[in-house]
Amino acid sequence: MQFPEQVVLVTGAGRGLGAHIAQAFLGTGARVVVNYRSSADAAEALAANAGPGRALAVQADVTNPEDVAALFAAAERHFGAAITTVVNNALADFSFNGDARSTAGTIAWADFDAQFSGSVRGALNTTQAALPGMKAHGFGRIVNIGTNLFQNPVVPYHDYTAAKAALLSLTRTLAVDLGPANISVNMVSGGLLRTTDASAATPEEVFDYIAAATPLRRVTTPAELADTVLFFASPWARSVTGQNIMVDGGLVMN
Template sequence: MKLTEQIVLVTGGGRGLGRSIVEAFSTEGARVIINYRASAAQAHELAAQIGPERALAAAADVTDPLQVGDLLERARVHFGAPVTTVVNNALASFTFNGDARSTAAEISWDEFSAQFAGSVRAGLNTTQAALPGMRQHHFGRIINIGTNLFQNPVVPYHDYTAAKAALLSLTRTLAKDLGPHNITANMVSGGLLRTTDASAATPEEVFDYIAASTPLGRVTTPQEFAAAVLFFASPWARSVTGQNLVVDGGLVMN
């Protein structure tokens, strides 16, 4: 299915990386659902820029399966067809500031639980809600947003990293389970991005250190990352599933 024919749900799409992903899909002609939980003003402003025929801003807590089901139904009614493509981007409350991290000696299970809910539970909820429509089309694209930290844990964000590693496992089991329906599941993993709301608290010297450590000599931007997400939704990736593409300027090499 061409990008222009796809209806794409981007969770956490109102700001930060999610906004860049929405803009990338919109530029290629896809119709987009800009999901938000707390960023109503940003999501509706972005939807207004794109226009009602090709964008819908819709609130839902993606950790709640009932709200996700309602979100997918609203999208189906608005666009007259079901969602074909899901980008699980929403991030449970988290700030990328290594100086403020919870260390191994003090981190609580509640912190782990919040991140697992925001990554794994939310990804499962959106996938299950979108599956009937994907099976109807015999086409689906599930794209999960990961991190390079579980391959290069330079900062011990224990809860965040563990949740994203679990999401990669879910990505691969979904790829195996759903492949016969022509539904692919892949992950795009980044490092620190310059700059999103989540990375705004990162000290400038950290950005400089990362840039100096990459072969490209710079920190990846949200727009560059979003372009890689487009690849997995595009016809060029039609035979790619169960993969984790690291987009960080070459800092981590598989």
């Protein structure tokens, strides 16, 4: 399915990486559902700037299945078509500040619970809501946003990293389960991005360290990561599923 035929849901798209991903899809001619939890003004502005009929901003907490069901219904009413492509980007509140992280001796299970709920439960809710429409179209693309930290834990963000590792496992089991319906499930894993709201608290010397350790000698931008998300949703990835691509300038090599 070509991009102009797709209806794309990007979760957590009101700001940060999600906004860059939503804008990237809009640039291809796709119709985009700009999901947000609390960034109403930014999400509404993004949708309004896309042009008539191109985007719809919808408030929903993706960890809540009732919210997700309402989001999918609103999207189908607005576009007259079901969502065909889901990008699970929404992130439970988290700040990438290594100096302020919870260490092994202080971290609480509630921290893990919040991250697992945001990453895994949210992705499961959107996937389940998308299945009827994807199966009716005979086409579906699910792209989950991961991290390179579970392969290169330069900063031990225990809760965040464990949740994203679980999301990679879910990505691969869903790929096996949904492949016969022509639904692919893949992951794009970034490293530190320059700059999103989540990485705004990262000290400059950390950016410099990452850049120096990277073959490209620079820190990846959100727009560069969004390019790879587009690849997984494109016809060029029609035979790719269950994969995890690192988009970090070569810092981690598989």
